[in-house]
Structures are given as structure tokens and as C-alpha cells.
Amino acid sequence: MKFELWLQKIADFLVAAGVAPEDGSMAALALVYLVLTFCSLGIVALLLRRNLQTQKATAEPQDDAPVETPEAAGEAAESAEGSDLSEPPPAEEAPVAAEPETAAVEEVVEKVPVSLYQRMRQGLAKTRSSLVGRMDDLLGSHGHLDEEFLEEMEELLITADFGMQTTQDLVQALAGRLKEIDPNVPAQLHDVLSEEIRARLKTGSSEWPVPESGPLVIMVVGVNGVGKTTTIGKLAKQFSDQGKKVVLGAGDTFRAAAAEQLEVWGERSGAEVIRHTEGSDPGAVAFDAAKAAVARNADILILDTAGRLHTKVNLMEELKKVRRVVDREIPGAPHETLLVLDATTGQNALPQARSFQEAVDVSGIALTKLDGTAKGGIVVAISSQLDLPVRLIGIGEGVSDLRHFDADEFVAALFSNN
Numbered sequence: 001m002k003f004e005l006w007l008q009k010i011a012d013f014l015v016a017a018g019v020a021p022e023d024g025s026m027a028a029l030a031l032v033y034l035v036l037t038f039c040s041l042g043i044v045a046l047l048l049r050r051n052l053q054t055q056k057a058t059a060e061p062q063d064d065a066p067v068e069t070p071e072a073a074g075e076a077a078e079s080a081e082g083s084d085l086s087e088p089p090p091a092e093e094a095p096v097a098a099e100p101e102t103a104a105v106e107e108v109v110e111k112v113p114v115s116l117y118q119r120m121r122q123g124l125a126k127t128r129s130s131l132v133g134r135m136d137d138l139l140g141s142h143g144h145l146d147e148e149f150l151e152e153m154e155e156l157l158i159t160a161d162f163g164m165q166t167t168q169d170l171v172q173a174l175a176g177r178l179k180e181i182d183p184n185v186p187a188q189l190h191d192v193l194s195e196e197i198r199a200r201l202k203t204g205s206s207e208w209p210v211p212e213s214g215p216l217v218i219m220v221v222g223v224n225g226v227g228k229t230t231t232i233g234k235l236a237k238q239f240s241d242q243g244k245k246v247v248l249g250a251g252d253t254f255r256a257a258a259a260e261q262l263e264v265w266g267e268r269s270g271a272e273v274i275r276h277t278e279g280s281d282p283g284a285v286a287f288d289a290a291k292a293a294v295a296r297n298a299d300i301l302i303l304d305t306a307g308r309l310h311t312k313v314n315l316m317e318e319l320k321k322v323r324r325v326v327d328r329e330i331p332g333a334p335h336e337t338l339l340v341l342d343a344t345t346g347q348n349a350l351p352q353a354r355s356f357q358e359a360v361d362v363s364g365i366a367l368t369k370l371d372g373t374a375k376g377g378i379v380v381a382i383s384s385q386l387d388l389p390v391r392l393i394g395i396g397e398g399v400s401d402l403r404h405f406d407a408d409e410f411v412a413a414l415f416s417n418n
């Protein structure tokens with residue numbers, strides 16, 4: 001009623017302003033419509049502006065940290081060239097004057113733990129959008145959750161690299177909990193699935209073993225190109241930052257560039273690198289590296305090895321020999337044998353792990369390139385199907401893109417909204 005009165009008043013005003021009396025009501029309605037449209041547009045524009053400002057504020061700390069460090073710039077250049085570092089970089093590439101700036105940036109990152117978590121989320125962005133995003137779409141297309149929904153979930157988990165065994169296990173668990181999920185509330189599906197995934201992830205200790213005496217020896221093995229040398233470099237930097245003295249053994253004598261690549265990481269992390277010439281015996285390098293680590297009173301010795309196919313028996317024998325050599329020099333060594341697996345190779349990682357495990361008594365997994373795959377399910381497959389802890393995950397090429405694997409953090413980074 002009131003609206004009609006208002007409309008009549010506007011019509012009277014418009015007629016007084018010169019509109020024909022028979023068009024007064026229509027003109028008043030049109031005016032009201034126009035005013036409402038402009039108000040709505042104004043509100044939409046305000047909301048968009050606020051959203052843009054929020055996105056900018058959350059993006060800034062993550063984008064700045066890796067890009068501004070001189071190390072990150074160095075790594076970007078290195079990744080552009082691939083792992084083939086045939087030309088050793090000029091000495092200026094590790095400028096002493098640039099150090100404080102790097103330290104300052106890393107200090108800021110240390111002081112704001114949330115940004116470390118955000119970086120992990122950033123690294124897992126592809127997995128999150130493909131897994132959780134597709135799951136939400138699937139939920140949206142099903143009015144009620146039935147057998148067909150479960151079949152499609154099974155397909156989704158298999159394409160996300162969870163592997164047949166883990167997928168079937170998860171789908172079975174999901175089938176028993178469907179009544180907890182309202183198809184209109186995706187968060188409920190996230191909660192159920194993240195709980196089930198979390199229950200299947202093993203939590204290894206984040207502490208490294210403490211040897212009875214002498215340096216902690218970590219031997220790093222894996223097939224070609226999985227990220228062994230890069231992981232060693234990142235790890236050496238982490239240990240050095242903790243004030244530990246690190247020696248690196250360039251046990252990949254197969255390519256001259258391999259030792260040079262390790263030397264670049266040695267410069268970055270302040271670790272001494274023991275190397276021989278191309279083609280020499282990896283056992284001899286291990287012997288010298290162990291001797292040097294003891295003589296220098298080092299806390300950590302990390303041994304690089306050449307990439308090798310897990311199916312080549314003679315190459316696996318070579319690894320056993322290297323182990324025997326270090327054990328003779330430092331009893332009990334290697335205390336940790338880290339198998340590096342490339343997450344982008346998917347299910348092939350599992351037979352690789354089994355072969356290395358048989359040959360050299362692997363004690364933990366470093367899963368690299370999780371940032372480069374939309375198939376993060378491999379973490380769950382490896383963690384639930386192998387009797388080995390996932391110790392480290394690589395979520396980028398940057399020096400700080402190596403994290404101790406924390407199952408709670410991993411699940412949160414995949415499923416939570418912030």
C-alpha cells in the first residue's frame with residue numbers, strides 16, 4: 001500500500017515535471033527500477049573491490065618470500081637450464097653481500113609460521129583444485145549419495161593416484177559413513193574423507209637418528225632425475241641453518257656435471273663437498289667423504305649417488321658396496337638411507353621403492369615434485385602401502401621448498417579453506 005502511495009507521489013512529481021499524465025505511473029515505475037539497478041551495481045562493485053583487496057593481502061607474503069631471495073633467483077635460473085650444470089656458475093652467483101638479505105627474508109618467514117603453511121598450500125594447489133575441486137563438482141551433481149556416487153568417487157581417487165588398494169579401502173570407509181554427509185554441504189564430505197586419509201598416513205618421527213659417535217650419515221638413493229641432488233642441497237642448507245657442520249660426498253661420478261651441481265649447493269649451504277673426477281669409483285668417494293667428515297668433526301655427512309634403474313642388479317650391488325665402505329669408516333653408517341621418489345611418476349614409485357628397499361635397506365622416503373603434480377594421492381598410496389615413513393616432501397625447486405612430512409599439516413593443506 002505504502003509503495004503504491006510512494007509511486008503515486010513520484011508519478012505526480014514527474015507529471016509536474018512535464019511527463020504526460022497518462023504515462024505518469026509507467027515513468028514512476030521505470031524510475032524506481034533504474035534507481036534499484038544502480039544501487040545493486042554499486043553494491044556489486046563494492047564487494048568486488050573488497051574481494052580484490054583481500055586476495056592481494058593474502059597473496060603478498062607468499063609471492064614475495066621466494067622470489068626476492070637471491071637464492072630463489074639462482075634456483076630459477078638453474079631450473080631453466082635443467083639439472084645439467086656443465087658450466088660452473090661464476091663466483092658472483094653466491095655473493096657474500098647478498099647473504100644478510102637472504103637471512104632477513106628467511107627470518108621473516110621463520111617468525112610467521114602461518115606463511116610456511118601457506119607456502120605448503122601453494123605447493124599443493126594443483127592437487128587441491130583437482131582433487132577437492134572435482135570432488136565438490138561430483139557432490140553437486142548428485143542429489144543423493146548412492147552407489148553411483150561411490151563409483152564416481154572411486155574413479156576420481158584412482159585418477160588422483162591413490163592406487164587401487166588405497167582407493168578401494170577409502171571408498172569402503174566412505175560407504176559406511178554416507179549418512180554423515182549432506183550432498184549440499186561439501187565440507188562434510190571433506191571432513192569424512194580427510195579423516196579417513198589421515199588415518200592411513202603413517203607418522204614417522206621428524207627427528208633424525210642420533211649416531212652413537214661421529215657424524216650422522218645420510219645416503220640418498222633413487223632412479224634418475226627424481227631430485228636426489230636438489231633434495232641433498234636443500235637438506236644441507238636446513239642443517240647449516242641449524243648451525244650444523246655439513247660435508248657432502250659427490251658419489252655420482254657417472255656425470256662430471258653431477259659433482260658440479262652438488263658444489264653449487266655446497267656453496268649455497270656452506271657445506272664442504274668431497275668429489276673425485278668423472279668415472280671414478282663411487283666407493284672411493286664415499287671412503288674419502290667419510291674420512292673428511294670425521295677429520296673435520298662434521299655433524300652430518302650426506303652422500304649423493306648416481307641415479308639408477310631399480311631393475312639393474314649390478315648398479316644396486318654398487319650401492320651395497322658404498323654402504324659397506326662407509327660402515328667400515330663410521331660404524332653403523334649410513335644411519336639413514338633416504339629413497340627419493342618423484343611424485344609425478346605416480347604408481348611407478350611403488351615398485352621402485354620395493355626394489356630399493358630390498359637392495360639397500362631404505363629407512364625413509366623423500367617425495368619430491370609434489371608441486372608439479374595434480375595427483376597428490378601418491379602420498380597416501382606410498383604412506384599406506386609401503387612399510388616406510390615419508391620423511392620429507394619437496395614442494396618446489398626453491399631452497400626452502402623441502403618440508404618434513406607432517407600428516408596433519410598435509411591433510412589440512414589439502415582440505416581446509418585457509
Ligand SMILES: Nc1nc2c(ncn2[C@@H]2O[C@H](COP(=O)(O)OP(=O)(O)OP(=O)(O)O)[C@@H](O)[C@H]2O)c(=O)[nH]1
Nearest residue numbers: 083224225226227228229230307368369394395396
Ligand atoms: N618442481 C619441483 N622440481 C624439483 C623438486 N625437486 C627437484 N626438482 C627438479 O628436478 C630436476 C632434477 O633434480 P636433480 O636433483 O638433479 O635430480 P637427481 O635425482 O639428482 O638426478 P640424477 O642425478 O640425474 O639422477 C631439477 O630440475 C630440480 O630442480 C621439487 O620438489 N619440485
Ligand SMILES: [Mg+2]
Nearest residue numbers: 228229252258
Ligand atoms: Mg643428481
